[in-house]
Amino acid sequence: MDFVLASLTDGLLLGFVYGVAAMGMTLIWGVMDVINLSHGPVIALGMFGVYLLAAALGLHPYLAVIVVAALGLLLGIVIYAIAVHRVIDAPHLSTLLATYAINMVIIGLGTAYFTTSPRNIEFTLGTSSIGPITLLWTRVVAALAALLATGGLYLFLQRTRPGRYIRAVANNRSAAELMGVPSTKILALSFGIGTLLAAFSGGLISTFFPFTILSGGVYELKSFVIVVLGGLGNPVGALFGGLILGVLEGLIPVMMPTTWVPVVEFVLFVVILRLRPSGLFGAKQ
Amino acid sequence: MKRKVYLMILLLLAAMLALAACKPAPAAEEAAPAEEQAPAEEMPAAAEEVTLTIGFTASQTGKYETSSGRQVRGFNLWMQQINDAGGITLSDGTVVKFAAVSYDDESNKDRVQELYTRLATEDNADLLISPYSSGLTAAAAVIAEQYGKVMLTTGAASDATYKQGYTQVFQIYTPASRYLAGAVDLLKATDSAVSKVAFVYENSKFSTSVVEAAKAYAEEQGYDVVLFEGYDPETTDFGSFINKIIDSGAEAVLGGGHFQDGSTFARQLYEKEVAIKFLALLVAPPEPDFADLGDAAVGVIGPSQWEPLAAFTPDFGPTGDEFVQSYTAAYDEEPSYHSAGGYAAGLVLEKAIRDADSTDPEKIKAALDAMDLTLFFGKIKFDTTAEAHGLQIGHSMVYIQWQKDADGNLAKQVVWPADGATAEVLYPLH
Numbered sequence: 145m146d147f148v149l150a151s152l153t154d155g156l157l158l159g160f161v162y163g164v165a166a167m168g169m170t171l172i173w174g175v176m177d178v179i180n181l182s183h184g185p186v187i188a189l190g191m192f193g194v195y196l197l198a199a200a201l202g203l204h205p206y207l208a209v210i211v212v213a214a215l216g217l218l219l220g221i222v223i224y225a226i227a228v229h230r231v232i233d234a235p236h237l238s239t240l241l242a243t244y245a246i247n248m249v250i251i252g253l254g255t256a257y258f259t260t261s262p263r264n265i266e267f268t269l270g271t272s273s274i275g276p277i278t279l280l281w282t283r284v285v286a287a288l289a290a291l292l293a294t295g296g297l298y299l300f301l302q303r304t305r306p307g308r309y310i311r312a313v314a315n316n317r318s319a320a321e322l323m324g325v326p327s328t329k330i331l332a333l334s335f336g337i338g339t340l341l342a343a344f345s346g347g348l349i350s351t352f353f354p355f356t357i358l359s360g361g362v363y364e365l366k367s368f369v370i371v372v373l374g375g376l377g378n379p380v381g382a383l384f385g386g387l388i389l390g391v392l393e394g395l396i397p398v399m400m401p402t403t404w405v406p407v408v409e410f411v412l413f414v415v416i417l418r419l420r421p422s423g424l425f426g427a428k429q
Numbered sequence: 430m431k432r433k434v435y436l437m438i439l440l441l442l443a444a445m446l447a448l449a450a451c452k453p454a455p456a457a458e459e460a461a462p463a464e465e466q467a468p469a470e471e472m473p474a475a476a477e478e479v480t481l482t483i484g485f486t487a488s489q490t491g492k493y494e495t496s497s498g499r500q501v502r503g504f505n506l507w508m509q510q511i512n513d514a515g516g517i518t519l520s521d522g523t524v525v526k527f528a529a530v531s532y533d534d535e536s537n538k539d540r541v542q543e544l545y546t547r548l549a550t551e552d553n554a555d556l557l558i559s560p561y562s563s564g565l566t567a568a569a570a571v572i573a574e575q576y577g578k579v580m581l582t583t584g585a586a587s588d589a590t591y592k593q594g595y596t597q598v599f600q601i602y603t604p605a606s607r608y609l610a611g612a613v614d615l616l617k618a619t620d621s622a623v624s625k626v627a628f629v630y631e632n633s634k635f636s637t638s639v640v641e642a643a644k645a646y647a648e649e650q651g652y653d654v655v656l657f658e659g660y661d662p663e664t665t666d667f668g669s670f671i672n673k674i675i676d677s678g679a680e681a682v683l684g685g686g687h688f689q690d691g692s693t694f695a696r697q698l699y700e701k702e703v704a705i706k707f708l709a710l711l712v713a714p715p716e717p718d719f720a721d722l723g724d725a726a727v728g729v730i731g732p733s734q735w736e737p738l739a740a741f742t743p744d745f746g747p748t749g750d751e752f753v754q755s756y757t758a759a760y761d762e763e764p765s766y767h768s769a770g771g772y773a774a775g776l777v778l779e780k781a782i783r784d785a786d787s788t789d790p791e792k793i794k795a796a797l798d799a800m801d802l803t804l805f806f807g808k809i810k811f812d813t814t815a816e817a818h819g820l821q822i823g824h825s826m827v828y829i830q831w832q833k834d835a836d837g838n839l840a841k842q843v844v845w846p847a848d849g850a851t852a853e854v855l856y857p858l859h
Contacts, residue, residue, distance in 0.1 A: 147676035154668040259490040260535065262689045266721070271702060276675075278701045353665040354693050362663075397669035401658055403632065405669075 146276030151394040157283040159390020160290035161348050163383035165363045166370035167297060168341030174377015175314040175334040178228060179236070181243040184364030185250035186339050190216060190346025191355040192254070195263050205267050206285070209347035213340050220339025224332040232331065254357035264354040286348040293344060294383045297337070301379070310334050314377060365406075369413045375423030384425055478516070478524045479788055483508070483778075484554030484578075485529070486544045486569070488561055491536025492662070495688050495718060496767045497561035500584045502760050503771025504558060505529070510755070511779060520786050534560050541568040549576035555790070556580070558774055559598075561767070562687065563587030563605070563635035570598045579794050581777055582819075583770040586734075587635045588642075591812070591820035599797050599811050600821040601774050605635055608732050609643035609683055611828050612709035613650055615730070615845040616681055619856050623706065627656035627679035629670050629694070631686020636711060640684055647683075655679050664690055667697045675703060685710030692719055699725035699859075706857035715829050717763045720839045726831040728858040730844065733829050734766040735773075735806050738843050738851050742803065746776040749805040773806035830855055 165187055172180045190212050197208035227246050231238040269281030301307040309330045312320040321327045346360060353359075366389060374385030389409065396405050416423065485504070488497035508527050511517065516526035530552045534540045541560055548554045549572060557573050559566040559582035566585035573580035574595045582590070582598060586605040590598065616623060626647050630640040637659065644654055655677040660670060674682060682698070682705050685691035691713025698708065699722070707730070713719050714731025737753045747755070752772060756764040764772075778793075780802060785792035801810045801823065810823030828845035832855050842852035 147672055150672045150675065151669060154672065158666070158668075255490070259494065260492075261490060261494040262492060264693075268700065271700060273702070280700055354689060355665070359665070394669070397673065402669045402673075403659065403661055 148395070148398055150276050150278070151398055152391060153277045153279070153394070154283075155390040155392070155394020156387060157279075157287045157390070158393065159387040160287035160383070161345055161386070162363070162366050162370060162389050163374075163386025164290040164293050164341055164348070165345035166367040166374065166382040166386055167294065167379045168338040168345070169364075169367040170371045170374065170377055170382045171297075171341070171379055172335055172338035173371060175310055176228070176232065176239075176331055177236070178232070178239045178243065178335075180335075180338060181240060181364075182223060182246035182250060183243075183338075183342050183367060184360030184362075185247050185254065185357075186216065186219065186342040186360065187346035187349070187363045188254065188355065188357050188360035189219070189250060190343030191350035191359060192258060192263070192357065193343065194347040194350045195265055195355075198265055198267070205265055205347075205351050206289075209289070209344060209351075212347045213344040216340040216343025217336040219343070220336035221332045223339065224335035228335060229328065229332070251357060258357050260356045260358055262354045262356050265350050267351055280352065282352040286351065289348055290345070290383070290386075293341065294380065297341070297379050300337075306330065306333060310337075366409070369409050371423075372413055372416050372421075373424055375425045378423065378425055381423055381425030385423070388424075477522075478526060480526045480528050481555040481782075481788060482553060483527055483529050483556050483558060484531070484545070484548030484552055485558035486532050486534035486541055486548075486560045486565075488536040488565070489533035491534075492687060492689050493536040493561045493565070495716060496584060496712065496765075497536075499716075499762075499765050499767040500561050500771035501531070503756065503764065503768035503773075504583075504775050505771075506756055506759050506768075507772045507775025507779070509759075511775070517779060517782055519782075519788075523788075525782060525788055530554060534565060536562075536565070538565055538568045541565045542572060545569045545572035546576075549573070549578055554578065555788070556778060556793070558771075559583060559585050561585070562633075563590065563638070564633055566590060567634060570595060573597050577790070579790050579797070581774045583774040584767055585635070587638045588817070588820065589634065589638060591817050594815070594818070596818055597794065599777075599819045601770055601777060601806075601809065601824070602734050602821060603824045603826050604821055605639040606642035608639040608711065608826060609709065610646045611826055611845050612683055612730060612732060613643060613647045613652070615709075615828055615854065616707050617650060618845075618847070619854050620706065623680045624651075624653050625655045625677065625679045626652045626681045626683060627674050627677055628654060628658070628684045629656065629667075629674065629682060630659050630684035630711075631662050631664075631690050632659035633662055633686055636684070636686040639711060643683060660686075660690070662686065662690065665693060667694050668701075670694075671697060671701050671703055674698075674705065680705060681707035681709075683709045685713055687711070688713045688716055688718070692722055695719075695729050696722050696725045702859070704859065708858050709828070714831065715841070716765050716767075720831065723839075726839055727833060728830065728855045730828055730830045730854075732826045734824070734826065735769040736766065736827050736829055736841065736843055737764065738841075739807070739827055739849065741805055741807055743805045744803050745780050746804050752805050769806050773804055773809070776804055776806075777809055 169183050193212035194208040197203040198205045227242040231242050272279045309325045313330045370385035374381030487501040512526050516524045532544045557578045557580035561584035563585045566582050567590045570590050574597050580598050583601040586602045588604045588606050628640045630636045691710045709730040714729045715733035781793045781796040784796035798813050808823035812820040812822050827843050829841045830844045832842050834840050844854040
């Protein structure tokens with residue numbers, strides 16, 4: 145029982161961070177109908193951004209995470225302008241290839257510059273024990289930051305004018321344009337926010353796991369599963385999807401070898417796609 | 430909008446060019462080609478100078494970068510020293526010098542096969558040195574055998590490669606099957622009350638062969654193996670394994686794999702304050718960089734192929750102290766056993782050429798088969814039976830542990846075997 149509790153806690157804490165990573169993907173997918181294959185490399189860039197800011201400039205890692213998130217927003221807008229805008233109305237394959245090209249550019253430059261050698265940020269906040277559970281505070285802070293990000297995104301989408309514009313464009317772009325919504329700017333902003341969330345999650349992960357320029361790929365794959373679990377274009381659903389995945393990752397090793405975790409995750413992915421394609425929490429409204 | 434997009438594209442291109450300018454040295458680090466190189470098979474005329482091309486790949490990128498880098502630096506040091514000393518003079522007056530051709534294998538098995546084929550065919554390497562790690566070496570060994578090139582393997586301990594019927598491959602390291610046996614002996618000698626042992630290891634060729642042999646040995650010694658589970662080589666989160674270790678009630682943990690996963694595993698065990706008494710991991714602890722873990726490194730034990738403290742009396746080549754001094758002077762870093770392994774591979778090659786008194790690969794191979802010598806690295810002798818040709822049967826391991834000295838600085842100490850120990854083992858771990 146102690147084992148289950150400890151595993152469950154570890155899984156839940158990680159699940160929050162998975163959720164934020166997936167929120168970035170689901171926002172872009174839901175609003176723009178674009179499957180962003182540059183999502184993983186941007187997560188890795190978030191990791192390296194924090195690493196460079198913390199190691200080279202001596203910035204506190206959490207301050208670095210905030211800076212990296214802001215840079216992520218700008219990077220997203222640039223990626224949108226360069227690669228996505230021209231093909232936004234083209235068939236899906238075009239946007240898929242465009243974001244895959246960005247993926248290859250980032251991976252190529254990252255490999256040339258950083259190599260694929262693992263990096264590590266020497267940072268700890270200590271631990272606390274509650275019964276059988278040992279809490280690592282870096283993971284607790286990451287989970288809280290993920291919750292804040294989710295709340296912030298929710299408020300932004302519900303309470304602000306740009307947020308309402310994003311929802312309007314997601315629902316019906318043509319109608320939104322007829323109402324005077326500057327759809328190009330809103331699409332660029334949506335892509336920017338999606339990228340911001342990816343970089344933010346990468347930055348949080350870098351505070352407790354080692355990483356390479358290729359590390360984002362794992363979280364991109366997890367994001368696909370989460371997006372399908374939580375419902376396409378549903379940011380809050382993505383957070384719950386992340387939590388479900390985290391819990392699974394905590395519980396599966398209780399019953400079988402840990403190497404089975406990705407197998408179970410992707411079986412679940414196929415099952416959800418087959419039985420409930422709109423996700424457990426429903427697709428975008 | 431168009432103008433803005435063009436501006437952004439220009440900015441991106443400028444950024445790419447700037448990054449490209451900062452790019453590290455090219456992957457293919459080729460030494461100057463052998464000038465008018467004579468074919469190795471033909472004995473040159475008296476006083477002729479022959480340059481033998483030695484081919485190998487280095488993991489300049491990827492997860493083996495740290496260990497491979499040191500291995501290559503060790504080998505390059507030997508090559509620089511022998512060339513600076515005027516090469517090897519054979520009895521007919523021929524002077525043998527060496528040139529290296531090397532590529533970045535990216536720690537990738539597919540790249541290794543492609544590059545060793547290139548070394549054997551396009552670069553016409555006369556002799557080969559293995560890449561780092563058992564997995565990559567197994568891939569390179571196939572090519573060496575296929576093209577009939579003598580290959581000295583260093584940084585590769587798996588037994589399996591030498592049980593394929595190969596005749597061209599010779600191992601410098603103690604084989605994996607004997608890697609962790611000493612750690613089990615150390616545990617038994619330190620605390621006979623410990624009964625539960627967990628093995629958590631990387632799912633790689635090398636680590637699996639080490640832990641399978643160690644598990645059999647531990648069971649033979651009466652230990653209850655309560656957990657035996659492998660992890661993916663790219664694992665960064667050991668949470669589930671750590672929870673299993675706690676749940677299993679294991680008092681000692683053995684396993685690991687290579688540097689990155691091993692150091693991450695040790696760090697996470699420390700962070701989670703797991704109450705184990707004994708931790709012995711492969712490869713990572715003997716690396717000087719392991720000290721970067723700080724307090725998480727204290728008490729961690731690792732089998733090492735060689736340590737500067739080890740005082741072998743060599744009957745060929747430099748003493749341990751001489752090697753440490755020349756390596757430190759050349760690279761401004763402390764040598765690890767990977768560095769020593771690379772240098773030792775060069776020494777073994779040199780001794781084989783001297784014993785063969787020839788550059789003929791067949792004669793070099795015969796000299797390797799007959800070799801029985803002690804280097805600063807330890808004893809070197811190869812199995813010559815058909816079942817395990819080339820397997821190292823002379824060399825043995827030492828076990829180090831990170832301890833704090835009187836000033837609180839981390840330092841490696843040899844804790845096993847007892848007759849070579851430089852300090853008492855720090856026990857229990859935390």
